[in-house]
Amino acid sequence: xxxxxxxxxxxxxxxxxxxxxxxxxxxxxxxxxxxxxxxxxxxxxxxxxxxxxxxxxxxxxxxxxxxxxxxxxxxxxxxxxxxxxxxxxxxxxxx
Numbered sequence: 001x002x003x004x005x006x007x008x009x010x011x012x013x014x015x016x017x018x019x020x021x022x023x024x025x026x027x028x029x030x031x032x033x034x035x036x037x038x039x040x041x042x043x044x045x046x047x048x049x050x051x052x053x054x055x056x057x058x059x060x061x062x063x064x065x066x067x068x069x070x071x072x073x074x075x076x077x078x079x080x081x082x083x084x085x086x087x088x089x090x091x092x093x094x095x
Contacts, residue, residue: 006059012048013067019045020074027078030085038082 023038023045058064 006061009052010064012052013064013071016045016048017067017071017074020071020078024078024081027081027085030088035085
């Protein structure tokens with residue numbers, strides 16, 4: 001049972017990491033439609049992460065620690081990228 005839970009958590013985290021990477025690639029061409037789509041996908045990512053946190057009690061696992069560190073780094077980079085894309089779109093609206 002514990003092993004199954006660990007695998008489920010790892011799979012969920014890998015999925016989140018892949019989705020964040022996909023969103024970051026999409027924001028390389030920051031068009032309003034892309035930003036809207038990324039916003040919706042980020043909401044889905046947040047739901048998955050909230051669910052994982054609400055379950056609590058993450059098992060100590062080096063693979064999980066590595067994935068979570070990668071998610072944290074990717075999310076920090078994505079935040080900056082999203083802010084730049086948002087500023088660019090705001091500039092278009094003001095022009």
